[in-house]
Amino acid sequence: MTSRTSFAFVGFGFRARTIWRLAAELPDVTCVGAVVRTPRELPLPRFASLADCLASARPDFLVTALPASANAEILVEAVAHGVPVLSETPPAPDLAGLRRLWSAVGAAGLVQVAEQYxxxxxxxxxxxxxxxxxxxxxxxxxxxxxxxxxxxxxxxxxxxxxxxxxxxxxxxxxxxxxxxxxxxxxxxxxxxxxxxxxxxxxxxxxxxxxxxxxxxxxxxxxxxxxxxxxxxxxxxxxxxxxxxxxxxxxxxxxxxxxxxxxxxxxxxxxxxxxxxxxxxxxxxxxxxxxxxNDDEIATATLLQATAAWVRGAGPPPYPLAEGAQDHLVALAIEEAADTDRTVTTSTEDWSGPARTGSKG
Incomplete structure (x- = not known):
C-alpha cells in the first residue's frame, strides 16, 4: 500500500489551486487544509494561523503560495516548528531578504523551492x-x-x-x-x-x-x-x-x-x-x-519528489540554496538593465566551494 504524506498550504491563490487539484489525483500525497488569515470560502479546511494548522491538521510539510514580500516570514516560522516547506518562487523579494532568510533557516535544510521548469x-x-x-x-x-x-x-x-x-x-x-x-x-x-x-x-x-x-x-x-x-x-x-x-x-x-x-x-x-x-x-x-499539460506534469512531479524527500525516500528536489542562487542572478539582470551597468554577483553564504562548479 502506498504511504501517503500530508501537506497544507499557506496562502491559497491561483498556483495553490492548481497544486491542490493535482494532489487530489496523486496516490501518495494528501492536502489537509490551507492557512488563510482572511475569512473566505475555500474547497478545503481553512486555518487562521500556521500554529492552528500545525496543531490541528499536523501536516508532514507545507507548501507556501504567497507573495515574496510575505513568504520569508512564514518560512522562518515553519522552520522554527521543525516543519519542512516547499516554498513559492522566489523565496524572498530581494538580496537583503535572501541573506536574512538563509541566515535564519539555511542550516536547518528544511526548505525546498518550487522551481519546476x-x-x-x-x-x-x-x-x-x-x-x-x-x-x-x-x-x-x-x-x-x-x-x-x-x-x-x-x-x-x-x-x-x-x-x-x-x-x-x-x-x-x-x-x-x-x-x-x-x-x-x-x-x-x-x-x-x-x-x-x-x-x-x-x-x-x-x-x-x-x-x-x-x-x-x-x-x-x-x-x-x-x-x-x-x-x-x-x-x-x-x-x-x-x-x-x-x-x-x-x-x-x-x-x-x-x-x-x-x-x-x-x-x-x-x-x-x-x-x-x-x-x-x-x-x-x-x-x-x-x-x-506540461506544467501540470512538472508540478505533480515536484510535489511527489517533495513528499518522497520528507519521507526520507528521495533526495531534496530543489534546495533553498539553488532557489536563492537563481534569484540572485535574476536580481543582477534587473539591476544591470535598470542601471545600464555591468553587475557581478557575489559569493553568498549559501554558495559553498563545492557548489561553484556544479549543482550536483
Whole structure:
C-alpha cells in the first residue's frame, strides 16, 4: 500500500489551486487544509494561523503560495516548528531578504523551492540529452521563454554552472505588442500596447555563458516563440533538434520526438507518452493516466519528489540554496538593465566551494 504524506498550504491563490487539484489525483500525497488569515470560502479546511494548522491538521510539510514580500516570514516560522516547506518562487523579494532568510533557516535544510521548469517534459528531455554528452561540454545556454529566476534555473541547470559568480550585462527596450492571452484566458484585445523586452548576457567564467531574452508576458503570449539553445563543444541543441558529430567526417541532425497519443485513430488516451532521441527514450511521462499539460506534469512531479524527500525516500528536489542562487542572478539582470551597468554577483553564504562548479 502506498504511504501517503500530508501537506497544507499557506496562502491559497491561483498556483495553490492548481497544486491542490493535482494532489487530489496523486496516490501518495494528501492536502489537509490551507492557512488563510482572511475569512473566505475555500474547497478545503481553512486555518487562521500556521500554529492552528500545525496543531490541528499536523501536516508532514507545507507548501507556501504567497507573495515574496510575505513568504520569508512564514518560512522562518515553519522552520522554527521543525516543519519542512516547499516554498513559492522566489523565496524572498530581494538580496537583503535572501541573506536574512538563509541566515535564519539555511542550516536547518528544511526548505525546498518550487522551481519546476527543469521538470517540464521538453526541458527534462533536453537536459537528459545534454547530460548524455551528445553535444560535448555545454558552453552556452540561450533562453527566450520565461522570466528571471525560472530562466536562470534553466540556464544554470543546462550549463551546469552551479554557483559560479555571474557577470551580467543587460539592456531593456520597449515596443508595441498585441497581448491576446493572459492568466485569465483570451483578452479579446487587438490593440498593440507597449511591451518591455530585457536581453542580458551572463558570463559564468570558464567559457560558460548564458543569454536571457524575455518580453513582458512572453510565458503566456503565443505571439512570441519560446526558444532554447544549448551550445556545446561537439554540437548544439536548438529547441527540439540537435546537430552533432557522432563519428569522424559525420555531422548529423537528430530530432527530439514527442509521442503524443490521442491523435487520429490512436485511441489509447490523450497525453504525452515519451520524448525520444533516435532509439533512446529521454523522457517518459510518469502520469499517463491523466490529461495533464506540461506544467501540470512538472508540478505533480515536484510535489511527489517533495513528499518522497520528507519521507526520507528521495533526495531534496530543489534546495533553498539553488532557489536563492537563481534569484540572485535574476536580481543582477534587473539591476544591470535598470542601471545600464555591468553587475557581478557575489559569493553568498549559501554558495559553498563545492557548489561553484556544479549543482550536483
Amino acid at each position: 527543469l521538470l517540464l517534459p521538453a526541458h527534462a528531455a533536453r537536459l537528459a540529452a545534454v547530460r548524455s554528452g551528445i553535444i560535448g561540454t555545454p558552453t552556452q545556454v540561450q533562453v527566450s521563454s520565461t522570466q528571471l529566476y525560472h530562466a536562470v534555473s534553466l540556464i544554470r541547470g543546462l550549463l551546469d554552472a552551479g554557483h559560479a559568480p555571474a557577470t551580467v550585462r543587460a539592456t531593456r527596450t520597449v515596443a508595441p505588442l498585441v497581448d491576446p492571452l493572459n492568466r485569465a484566458g483570451w483578452t479579446d484585445d487587438p490593440v498593440p500596447r507597449p511591451a518591455s523586452t530585457t536581453i542580458a548576457t551572463l558570463d559564468f567564467g570558464g567559457g560558460r555563458s548564458g543569454l536571457y531574452d524575455f518580453t513582458d508576458n512572453q510565458t503566456r503570449n503565443q505571439l512570441r516563440f519560446r526558444r532554447i539553445l544549448v551550445r556545446g563543444s561537439h554540437g548544439e541543441l536548438r529547441d527540439d533538434e540537435i546537430t552533432h558529430l557522432p563519428a569522424p567526417r559525420t555531422v548529423l541532425r537528430s530530432p527530439l520526438v514527442r509521442r503524443q497519443i490521442g491523435h487520429d485513430l490512436d485511441l489509447n488516451g490523450f497525453h504525452t507518452e515519451t520524448i525520444s532521441l533516435g532509439t533512446e527514450v529521454l523522457y517518459r511521462n510518469p502520469y499517463p493516466q491523466h490529461r495533464w
